[in-house]
Amino acid sequence: MxxxxxxxxxxxxxxxxxxxxxxxxxxxxxxxxxxxxxxxxxxxxxxxxxxxxxxxxEKNIVKIDKANYFGVLVFVEHNKGKIHEVSFELLNKASQLAKKINNPVYALIIGNGDVENIQDLYAYGADRVFSYEDKELKNFLIEPYTTIFEDFINIYKPNSILIGATDIGRTLAPRVAARFKTGLTADCTSLEMKDNTDLVQIRPAFGGNIMARIITPNNRPQMCTVRYKIFDKGEKRKTVKNEVEKLFIDKNKLKSRIFINSIIEKDLEVDISEAQMIVACGRGIKQKSDIAFIEHFCKIIGAKIACTRPLIEKGWFNPKQQIGLSGRTVKPKLLITVGVSGSVQFVAGAKGSDCIIAINLDSNAQIFDVANYGFVGDLYKILPNLINKIEEYKSV
Ligand SMILES: Cc1cc2nc3c(=O)[nH]c(=O)nc-3n(C[C@H](O)[C@H](O)[C@H](O)COP(=O)(O)OP(=O)(O)OC[C@H]3O[C@@H](n4cnc5c(N)ncnc54)[C@H](O)[C@@H]3O)c2cc1C
CATH class of the missing domain: 3.30.70.20 (Alpha-Beta Plaits)
Incomplete structure (x- = not known):
């Protein structure tokens, strides 16, 4: 325009x-x-x-023939032979989307052929698994990975592509989208398929106050990224052993101007996305030193500690411990919030929790709208009481 x-x-x-x-x-x-x-x-x-x-x-819109694009593709992310869980979650969603338009689900692996549990891709929803394998592709390198992804799209012309919003996914997806001058919606929280094969990419916009429904009606493929833990992994299906379709790699496509000299492993960090029990601290915590007693509470119940965004802004926590729209999405069995008001942005990352217990002074706090159980009162009185009770119970 x-x-x-x-x-x-x-x-x-x-x-x-x-x-x-x-x-x-x-x-x-x-x-x-x-x-x-x-x-x-x-x-x-x-x-x-x-x-x-x-x-x-309006510029002249070049009409594409949507019928030429077929299949919902999931990019399979893996590290040291292990498939990232987000790929299974995306396969489950891809199966639901593909069923609506009677399309197959494709899974694409790019690597050196060391992925161990490839058959699980079929068990979690893939109809066809494609693999580009070369020793040069052992580590993620943006240029060859993009070129090979492009090669796959040119051959198989998938209708839609789902990519995990991981560090790799967020780096790769925009490059691939740019090669096809197509749209890409980042961090979708929901996806729907229209009968006309348009993918409705739904995500919060304007600070989480509205849910935008984004479509790519004039271009194919349609691309989106989705964060880990947004969709369920789904049930494992019983499948017979399927063949993996290995695709030819033109050596010219392996060229890269980036070379990896060495890889330094970082220490494993607390990943709140994986935790089964979480205590989330909010601005109700008065001072940084008070975090010690919340940590003590976490220790006795075996929970991981997390927080709301203002506590990241105060520099009290590592940004990886933030729950919410601009933080992590969590799905623990139990989430206990202490001094958290329950803003839409926080709840966006917490609403998948099986059970939420909220502690807040204000009985009108929004957190009580999503909590299964609530304590209205001062966290500085309620938590020490809870700690005493649990310690008493444990000592019996
Ligand atoms: C684009 C955008 C993205 C954002 N992303 C995120 C995000 O990912 N995650 C996030 O958390 N926020 C996010 N925010 C910020 C969000 O809007 C809220 O400001 C934030 O969640 C509020 O954090 P809070 O609940 O800790 O603080 P507050 O809203 O200030 O709530 C503190 C609560 O503590 C209670 N309280 C106070 N003292 C006590 C006590 N002694 N005992 C018990 N309760 C007490 C109060 O009643 C109050 O309800 C985002 C905002 C924007 C605009």
Whole structure:
């Protein structure tokens, strides 16, 4: 879409009106020319006030034949031979989407052929598993991985592609999307398939206050990333042993300008996404030193400690411990929140918990709308009592 300004229809009076109307101060008038700056947010207020002298012109949309694109593809992420769990979650979702349009589910592996539990990809929903294998692909390298992914899309033309929103997925997906000049929606929290094969990519927008439903009606493939723990893994199906379809690699496609000299393993960090029991601290915690007694509580019940975003901003926790829209999604069996108000952004990452127990002074706090059990009161009185009771119970 282009923004057209018919300069000959704009005089100084109209220009002044348009300058005043722009809430983003992006309109200027110099040498009898009206300019709209790069900070334009396309709010269209100026269009309405311009008496037709400013308008959008649609570019010619090249129609694609959607029937040429078939299959819902999951990119399989793996490390040291182990498939990342997010790939199984995506396969389960891909099966539901593909069923709606009677398409197969594809799984794509790029690597050196060391993936151990490949058959599980069939057991969790793949109809066909494709593998590009070469020793040069042992480690993730953006250039060859993108080129090989591109090769696969050119051959099999999948309708939709689901990629885990991991570090690798977030690096790879935009490059692949750019090669096909197609849309990519990051961090989807829900996906639906329309009968006409358009993938509805749903994700929070405007700080989590609305759920945007995004489609890519004029391009294929349709691409999205989804964070770990957003979808369920699903039941393991009984399958017979299936063949993995190995695909030819043109050696030219392995070229990379990036070379790995060495890989330094980081210490294993606490991953709250995996935890079965979590205690989440919020701004109800008055000072940093009070975290010690929450940690003591975690220790006696065997929980991992997590937090809301303001406590990250205070520098009290590692950002990987934040639950929520801009943090991690968690699905523990038990989540205990202490001094957490329950903002939409926090709840977006916590609502998959089996059971939520909330402790909050304010009986009207939003957290009680999603909690299964609640304590209305001061966490500094309730928690020590709980700790005493649990310790008493344990000593019997
Ligand atoms: C784009 C965007 C993304 C965001 N992403 C996230 C995110 O991923 N995660 C996140 O957490 N936030 C996120 N936020 C911030 C979010 O909007 C809230 O500001 C935040 O979740 C509030 O954190 P809180 O519950 O700790 O603090 P508050 O909202 O200040 O709540 C503190 C609560 O503690 C209670 N309290 C106080 N003293 C006590 C006491 N002694 N005993 C018991 N209860 C007590 C109060 O009644 C209150 O309900 C995001 C915001 C935006 C705009």
């Amino acid at each position: 282009s923004l057209i300004i018919e300069q000959d229809k704009i005089d100084i009076e109209l220009a002044k009106k348009l300058i005043n109307i722009c809430p983003f101060n992006q309109i200027t008038y110099e040498n009898n020319l009206l300019n709209i700056g790069a900070g334009c947010k396309l709010c269209k207020l100026c269009l309405k006030a311009s008496n037709g002298s400013i308008y959008f012109q």
